[in-house]
Amino acid sequence: MSGFELRELDDGSVELLEFVPKVIATFVDRAHAERYHGILIEFEARGVPHQVEQDGQEKSAINSWAEPTDLEWEQAFQALERGDGLKKIAAALNVNPFKLQGKFGAWMKKRKPPASLEDMEECRLCGTNFRASSGGSDLCARCSRG
Incomplete structure (x- = not known):
């Protein structure tokens, strides 16, 4: 079950390679x-x-991820925003799904408009400016917990 192959090098010499089977899983x-x-x-x-490791063993580069362009990232974020599946998009981009998830979160945070002073209310206990919720309380989150 072993095989042989000849490989020519740039200097004109020829290497004789032997391929010996190796059990990688049971x-x-x-x-x-x-x-x-x-x-x-x-x-x-x-x-x-x-890739060849230091001990001479070959290691498959199956998990080598791509680095998409800014335009590809933007398209992926828009697809996620539409509700497409994260794993499907990550596989199409050939990126780690966790990296895509993190970048998408940062992208969403950057898109959120900053709170204007008109949207803010002052807490009646501590005086901190906060964005009022629909509940209509005049306390910030920290003071409303007690």
């Missing part, structure tokens, strides 16, 4: 194993790059 059922096998074959067909 599964309890065949269906689960076939699913992962299909995923690995798909990544191999796409040409997902491999």
Whole structure:
């Protein structure tokens, strides 16, 4: 089950490589194993790059995330605002879903208009300016808790 390959180098020399099988996982059922096998074959067909670790072992770069442009981020945020799924958008952008979620939160916060002084009321106990809620209380959040 091993294979061999010749690889030419830039200086004209040729390397002889041997590929020896290595067990990377053990599964309890065949269906689960076939699913992962299909995923690995798909990544191999796409040409997902491999990185070589210090001990000479190859490490798949499956989790190498892309860095979208500002326009792509903006489109993703607008899609999230419309209600599209976070995981689906993250997969389409090839970014970590947690990174997308954090950037989306920051984007939403920046879009929120600053409170004008006309919208603010003064707390009758502590004198702090606060944005009044629909409840109509004349106390800020801290003072209304007691």
